[in-house]
Amino acid sequence: MSKADKDSGAGAAGEGGEAPAPAPNKKKKLMLFGAIGAVLLLGGGGGAYMLLGSSGKTPAQEEAAAEASAKEGGGAGEKGGEKEGEKGKEAAHFVDVPAMVVNLRSADGASRFLKLHFVLVPGDKGNPEAITAKLPLLLDAYQPFLRELRPDDLAGSAAVYRVKEEMLVRAHQTLGDGAVKDVLIQDLIQQ
Known part of the structure; x- marks a missing residue:
């Protein structure tokens, strides 16, 4: 097939409607890669937040732990500094x-x-x-x-x-x- 035949075939394909078909596939692929990138970005951000930002406990668990430490430590009459000292003792x-x-x-x-x-x-x-x-x-x-x-x-x-x-x-x-x-x-x- 000569170069002229290829050029005329490409023109005929463009007029027949076959050439625009790859364009939507490229758009779909671009959207797919964009969606995958967004999911990875959100997943990485959520994982970093859970790893670095939160204690890993639900608010109900944190509240129960606070009540338990208050009962062990003698109630609400304690100062905040004494509670932190107790945490240091627990680590020791x-x-x-x-x-x-x-x-x-x-x-x-x-x-x-x-x-x-x-x-x-x-x-x-x-x-x-x-x-x-x-x-x-x-x-x-x-x-x-x-x-x-x-x-x-x-x-x-x-x-x-x-x-x-x-x-x-x-x-x-x-x-x-x-x-x-x-x-x-x-x-x-x-x-």
């Missing part, structure tokens, strides 16, 4: 345990390691000083359990929950019931 109640590195059992004999960093939350019958004093006993109770884990035991989303629950059981056995309320796992790295 956590017992940060240094990171542990243990060997994992593997069926193929390959070297596998687990690095675990966690924080203990004292319960009603425990205080941070007593837990810190008995920390070597607690770590000794954790060692056999962690060394018996296999890489397959750490696979999946429920693995952290199972490890956390077993650590809490061993904390209750070692330190007594009520001494530790929760185990907060900060890092769980398998190599």
Whole structure:
């Protein structure tokens, strides 16, 4: 086909109404990309607001927490500075345990390691000083359990929950019931 035939074919297509058809497709694509961009922008902005701007609690939850802290602290006669001091004390109640590195059992004999960093939350019958004093006993109770884990035991989303629950059981056995309320796992790295 010669250049003249192509030009005449293009003119005929323009007169026949076939050439304007791609223009609406381009408009649809442009609108689609614009809509996708707007959704991503709004989603990113909403996510940033939730992450940085809000406490993550509904107003009813915040109100219930305020009432509970007022009941614990002695009522409405407290000053704002005293309440902030209590919050600082609550943050000091956590017992940060240094990171542990243990060997994992593997069926193929390959070297596998687990690095675990966690924080203990004292319960009603425990205080941070007593837990810190008995920390070597607690770590000794954790060692056999962690060394018996296999890489397959750490696979999946429920693995952290199972490890956390077993650590809490061993904390209750070692330190007594009520001494530790929760185990907060900060890092769980398998190599």
